[in-house]
Amino acid sequence: DTGVSQNPRHKITKRGQNVTFRCDPISEHNRLYWYRQTLGQGPEFLTYFQNEAQLEKSRLLSDRFSAERPKGSFSTLEIQRTEQGDSAMYLCASRTGQGGVNTEAFFGQGTRLTVV
């Protein structure tokens, strides 16, 4: 396993279009996180899965955003009716649930979304 994989790496879309991003975590990791990062800011928490269950969702996530992890493996993040303010880097991270909360998260390289 080469780490957390995110696709696509870059996405340019017109305002109002829907986009979907995919994250493939490290295979034995049951915890998966989505973050959004804008220039000069730290990663902002969006949502968190433990296996297939979505345990927490940030208030940053409007009803235009939805995330799924149907079989507890890969996850998708969909943004409907994109707005220019959605332009950001979307990061996915995974970590194992073994050993409690001590384990570090491994991050993918992110998907950079540009809404024009």
Place this chain on the structure above:
Amino acid sequence: AQKVTQAQTEISVVEKEDVTLDCVYETRDTTYYLFWYKQPPSGELVFLIRRNSFDEQNEISGRYSWNFQKSTSSFNFTITASQVVDSAVYFCALITYDMRFGAGTRLTVKP
């Protein structure tokens, strides 16, 4: 509420200087972990160090060391003898049931 504050937005040092990055956190949980991550220009977040809430012993790992003080809710990170390759954005993270990051400190090490 979980919160991480990195008051230093940018730091610039000359190579071989020591540099300390500050981190202050807030949580009501008694069990938590604190991490430092590095984000080089390539963009991928790289794990550096961790510390749990029950262990305030400070350690040194190579050129990295950290100072964890529960009394002040601080988890500061020091790079000794900085190098140009240390130039990056550094993030402090608080982990309980989820992970929260600070806004980051951009470190520039000049030759």
